[in-house]
Amino acid sequence: MTAILETRDLSKRFGGVAAVDEVNFSLNDGELRCLIGPNGAGKSTFFKMLCGQLKPSEGQVLFRGNDITGAEPHGIARAGMGIKTQVPSVYDGLSLRENIMLSAWRTRTKRDALAIVEDLLMKIRLADQADRLVGHLAHGQRQWVELAMVLAQDPVLVLLDEPTAGMTLDEVESTAALIRDINQTYSIIVVEHDMQFIRMIAETVTVFHQGKILAEDQVDNIMRNPAVRDVYLGKQADRGA
């Protein structure tokens, strides 16, 4: 198997604090990987370095064999990376259709893009709301709009930062189905807190802790890993109880 994404000693320091500390990460083509870890473990910072929103302090990012370290976000997007950010980043003042259209239109003619948009509207089951302003949608629906925008880019790698935040259990289940479905086509990395959701979708899980990779294994092994239970899952259980 070939790696589609690789980081080498990737670090990001804010002042004296290393938010991400010499991370060596590798993702195979077609894989679906989950990143978990406590708040402040560096997951979102890691994502922001991958998609170009933050410049790494040190280290390299290799995407499809090319060094994209420090490249501009639009360049990385054009190379085939799509990201759904933690707080939905959509165009609240524009209609649902137009949100997705903007993404689809970059690489396509207007007619082709419009056709893709209609497909995606069906896929996220919001076709009946296509002309509403995205700012008027519920939080979970806005997450789906953003996901549709990412898919409209036709990326090869999709980064999803907490895709189920603020969703009801029903919505979480359909999101899991959607993610498994799009994994047929794209490689995916998901940052998530919800272990129930991770069990629905994941095979391999990478655990971040204090800017470093603490563990990386099959999801069942991770659940049993004492170090992981100690820093993260134990607290999750406490919070759940």
Add this chain to the structure above:
Amino acid sequence: MSALKRHPSLVVMFALALIFVFIVPQVTELYIINDMTVFAVMATLALSLALVWGFGGILSLGQSVFFGIGGYVYAITVLNTGESTIPILLGVVVPMAFAAVLGYFMFYGRISDIYLAVITLTVSLIFYHLIVSTSGGQWRIGKSPIGGYNGIPGLPPINVPGDPSARLGFEGKYYLSIIVLFLTYFGIRWLLATRFGRVAVSIRENEARTELIGYDARAYKLALYAIGAGVAGLAGVLYANWGGFISPVVFNIFFTAQIIVWVMVGGLGTLVGPMLAAVAIQYLVTQLGAAATSEIKAGLTVFGMRLDLKDFLDSNIILGVIFIVFTLFIPKGIVPFIRDWFSERRTHGRRQAESGSPAE
């Protein structure tokens, strides 16, 4: 009928264009036509900022820079060549090139919006002081003086391309200005419907997302800024053509502030609003100018101090009052205010029709 339903504003604007081109000049006095010419020029200038700020989200406080450069470039070149075709083109291209250079540093330097506003305003003031300090006879470019504070008078009117003897009269200037205004309006409408225009609007909405879906926001902003500068430059050319005169007043802070007021009063994110506001405010200022020079005896005596009404008819005071009133009471501007009012009435009516079930 179906066109009216799909694009009501386009049809209305097209009808207005026909009325202003074919009917108004037939039934209007020449001195009013002359006033309307400059209103059309100001409305064109308002459109340039309505595009750049209202749709591109770029707060260009010094939009008059491009208007002024357009006017000056036209004035200096037309005095040198005696034929207006190339000066008109230069009056559009030079402001665009200047905007491209200035914009390159601002957009590719990724400075924040507030710094961009201050820089553009500062550039305008620099031009003002630069031009004002060129009053001596040694300051000339070819046959044209620069003229310092007094400006450059005696500009020949625009001529038919290739025929310097066929110059525009008052009516010709009116036709040209009004046609340019409406062509600019329709041109911007078209631009905003293209992919370029949609992306520009998306940058206003959420620049980070636009970059994450693969558009280089810097390049789009730069292009939009340059297009806006070209429109402002063209308005500057027509302004110099209208009065046969250009002076550094176009670079001062009051002139550039009024463009902001037009766009804000008319409605940010609309085109018709700023056009209407420019005309209405310009009309008011003209009337006030007339009133201030007339014999008005009204006034108050407060604690022995005589306050004459005439002294308060200053256009900048009026502009300031309008700005404050709108900021406080109608911050969205007139056109969005009216649009919201209508859509609220419509939703209200529909809700009542649905037997009072509260929507959402």
